[in-house]
Amino acid sequence: MGVQDAEPLDVERIREDFPILDREVGEGTDLVYLDNGATSQTPESVVETMSEYYRTYNANVHRGIHRLSQEASIAYEDAHDRVAEFIGASGGREEVAFTKNTTESMNVVAYAWGLSELGPGDEVVLTQMEHHAALVTWQQIAKKTGAEVKFIRVTDDGYLDLDHARELITDDTEMVSVVHVSNTLGTVNPVSELADLAHDHDALFFVDGAQAVPNRPVDVEAIDADFYAFSGHKMCGPTGVGVLYGKRHLLEEMDPYLFGGMMIKKVTFEESKWNDLPWKFEAGTPPIAEGIGLHAAVDYLESIGMDRIQRHEERIVEYAYDRLTDHDDVTVFGPPGDDRVGLVSFDLDGVHPHDVSQILDEHGVAVRAGDHCTQPLHDVLGVSATTRASFYLYNTREEVDALVEAVDAARELFAV
Numbered sequence: 092m093g094v095q096d097a098e099p100l101d102v103e104r105i106r107e108d109f110p111i112l113d114r115e116v117g118e119g120t121d122l123v124y125l126d127n128g129a130t131s132q133t134p135e136s137v138v139e140t141m142s143e144y145y146r147t148y149n150a151n152v153h154r155g156i157h158r159l160s161q162e163a164s165i166a167y168e169d170a171h172d173r174v175a176e177f178i179g180a181s182g183g184r185e186e187v188a189f190t191k192n193t194t195e196s197m198n199v200v201a202y203a204w205g206l207s208e209l210g211p212g213d214e215v216v217l218t219q220m221e222h223h224a225a226l227v228t229w230q231q232i233a234k235k236t237g238a239e240v241k242f243i244r245v246t247d248d249g250y251l252d253l254d255h256a257r258e259l260i261t262d263d264t265e266m267v268s269v270v271h272v273s274n275t276l277g278t279v280n281p282v283s284e285l286a287d288l289a290h291d292h293d294a295l296f297f298v299d300g301a302q303a304v305p306n307r308p309v310d311v312e313a314i315d316a317d318f319y320a321f322s323g324h325k326m327c328g329p330t331g332v333g334v335l336y337g338k339r340h341l342l343e344e345m346d347p348y349l350f351g352g353m354m355i356k357k358v359t360f361e362e363s364k365w366n367d368l369p370w371k372f373e374a375g376t377p378p379i380a381e382g383i384g385l386h387a388a389v390d391y392l393e394s395i396g397m398d399r400i401q402r403h404e405e406r407i408v409e410y411a412y413d414r415l416t417d418h419d420d421v422t423v424f425g426p427p428g429d430d431r432v433g434l435v436s437f438d439l440d441g442v443h444p445h446d447v448s449q450i451l452d453e454h455g456v457a458v459r460a461g462d463h464c465t466q467p468l469h470d471v472l473g474v475s476a477t478t479r480a481s482f483y484l485y486n487t488r489e490e491v492d493a494l495v496e497a498v499d500a501a502r503e504l505f506a507v
């Protein structure tokens with residue numbers, strides 16, 4: 092059974108897991124939360140799991156031999172195994188380090204691998220649709236090492252130009268770093284194909300999965316990603332915890348990025364020996380409650396089914412795309428409505444996105460306006476900012492209608 096056949100979600104039931112969705116954001120104005128690409132809401136089971144940690148076994152991990160520390164350590168370590176299983180990493184916890192967020196995961200690899208492996212003549216290939224998390228990071232590492240960064244073009248309809256990718260990825264390429272799902276265009280990139288291209292030239296392949304893991308089944312081994320990064324707070328989990336998956340042999344070969352306590356096995360005044368994976372990449376006290384909360388988020392998402400969540404978003408976004416583009420003065424950037432993830436970044440002719448989002452806010456509709464941390468992509472699109480509505484498992488068609496009505500109100504208000 093494919094994603095197309097996935098059973099529809101019982102959204103009304105799911106909404107009961109998220110009490111925040113019932114709140115008002117003004118006198119008699121219901122919240123319509125369409126800013127999930129920035130941060131998703133948190134189900135009760137995750138809040139409860141984290142509260143239980145603080146209420147009953149709050150302690151530091153890996154250190155104490157007392158009961159609370161043992162319980163916290165087991166729960167924290169188990170969370171790594173659960174996340175590994177969720178993304179198809181057969182090496183378990185050793186291939187999954189917890190970080191602060193996707194950005195930090197990117198920096199770990201850029202600094203730990205990039206600084207020592209890159210030099211003049213080497214190339215890092217990104218795409219024009221990269222988030223600043225990848226773009227700025229590799230740009231800085233390239234400056235420090237003398238390597239060059241190249242960008243795979245985005246076509247007019249929001250896809251990657253794969254002919255250009257084949258041209259750019261050569262034997263000089265050491266790293267190909269690609270966003271799995273664009274947070275601005277909603278494009279789903281052909282990551283397996285790009286992994287093959289990178290590996291054909293002995294380059295490593297890094298996937299930024301911040302917008303993919305929350306809404307579709309992801310199997311890092313099927314993709315053949317060398318590294319894969321994502322954040323807890325976009326997938327029903329807490330802020331403050333992110334994930335770096337790496338193939339075991341690569342993580343073993345890499346030096347740590349941050350140094351200090353917990354990441355060492357033996358220290359003398361002259362030398363230090365690194366801890367086992369993944370702790371070697373988790374210096375200092377890690378995000379314990381957050382890691383345990385992420386475990387609960389994964390349990391929650393899987394209890395619903397990632398294929399069902401993907402299909403739900405596809406249905407919602409197709410409806411939103413059709414309704415918004417009913418009007419000639421709305422431009423939705425990226426692929427057509429039936430080939431994108433659950434987000435739409437759009438321009439309402441003659442009205443600045445900040446004004447649009449303010450009117451939407453007055454109608455209770457929470458969206459994001461700006462460059463979504465993809466300024467160079469916005470240069471390619473020829474706009475400085477867009478308004479973005481991003482959907483998740485608890486959003487309804489009625490909420491899309493509320494969005495469209497609020498856009499109508501903005502149109503009327505600013506009509507010249």
Ligand code: C6P
Pocket residue numbers: 128129130192193194195222224270272273274299300301302322459463464
């Ligand atoms: N995008 C958005 O509103 P952090 O902030 O480290 O958790 O995630 C960074 C990040 C990396 N890659 C992609 C594709 C992303 O979408 C994000 C976060 C948010 O689109 C905040 S800019």
